[in-house]
Amino acid sequence: MTIEILQTGPLLASCEKALAERYTVHKLHEQAAPSAWLRENGARIRAHAGSGVQADLMDALPNLEIIASFGVGYDNIDTRAAKARNIRVTNTPDVLNDAVAELTIGLMISLARRIPQSDQFVRQGKWPNANFGLFSELTGKTVGILGLGRIGKEIASRAQAMKMRVVYHGRSAQPSVPYVYYDNLEDMARDADWLVIIAPGGKGTEKIVSRKVLEALGPKGAIVNVARGTLIDEAAMVELLQNGGLGGAALDVFENEPSVPEALFSLDNVVLSPHQGSATNQTRDAMGALLVANLEKHFAGEPLISAVV
Structure with missing residues (x-):
């Protein structure tokens, strides 16, 4: 008998x-009446592949054994x-570390040198009549990393290759890493030129980058978020970017994505x-x-590769 799973x-x-x-894969998002389908078939489902699973869905799948998150x-x-x-719950760590770290450094360089804006400057035919201007570079700057986990460490090593000084903040110090630890995020922001956010999302970190943290980063500081939009007080960030209280922002995530605050669209910083x-192939x-390997391990009765629960 084949194992039935749900997407x-x-x-x-x-x-x-x-x-x-x-x-045997069932795709709930393709059902005309998802609730009715769950009532009729939910008891046959032993695994969920994907994410976004809350208690009400678990209740509709009484024989669910594992959620393999992508x-x-x-x-x-x-x-x-x-x-x-x-x-059981699994995720897919490690395999995306390099891609996220590469994008982080790319966003930092793009903001420091205004690469998207310079591209538009050339495309719009402005170069023959004006110089684009002078901006900044990463060399010699201090980057504070909020969340020195697997990806945070990859970002740190790449930042060092860019001749940056690395400091970090997290729940506790990590004695084995060669970076200065701050037990207070606001203090780290005050001492840093860049603040990179790569901490987990959830209630425990919601708006951890508060207005006070953003103000401590200041008019010459820049923030980079490649974690979750909920970690930043987004309204305060937009206001400070508009009035010069914060120097710049490079953002890959947003509080209510794919909705993005329209006020950001017109800002050059x-x-x-x-x-x-x-997002690489x-x-x-x-x-x-x-994801598939975790499911295979589970149904073979073997230890999971990347268990969360």
Whole structure:
């Protein structure tokens, strides 16, 4: 008897192909009446592939054994409810570290040198009549990293290659890393030229980058967010970018994405990206392969590769 699994949204084509080769896959997002389908078929589902699973869906899947999430972040899965129901949860860490770290440095250089704006300057035919201007560089600057986990460490090593000084803030100091630890985020922001956010999302970190932190970063400081939009007080950030209280922002994520505050569109001290942190073919293929591998391990009764719960 084949194992029946559920998707509630589309996944990468290579991942969907691998799932279909191994399991009977049901796609709830393609059902005309999802609630009715769950009532009739939910008891047959043993696994969920994807993300965005809350307690109400778990209740509709009484025999659910595992949620294999596509992505390293799992703040959109109710892990407490999963644990209470003895449902395993996995994610796809490590395989996306390099891609996110590369984009982070790319965003920093783009903001420092105004690369998107200079591209438009040339395309709009302005170069023959004016010089574009002088901006900044990363060399010699201090970058404060909020969240020195797997990806944070990759960003740190690349920042050092750019001749930057690296400091960090997290829940606790890591004695094995060669960077200065700050136990107070506001203090780190005050001492840094750049603040890079790569901490997990969720209630525990919501608006951790407060107005006070942004003001401490100041009119010559810049913020980079490649984590979750909810970590920043977005309204305060927009206001400070507009009035000069904050020097610049390079943002790959937003509080209510794909909705982006329109006020950001007209600002020259901002670089915007549509949540592209892991968006490379090789990384997304690796993420899909890890999702499938976790399911295979579970149904073979073997230890999970990347268990969250």
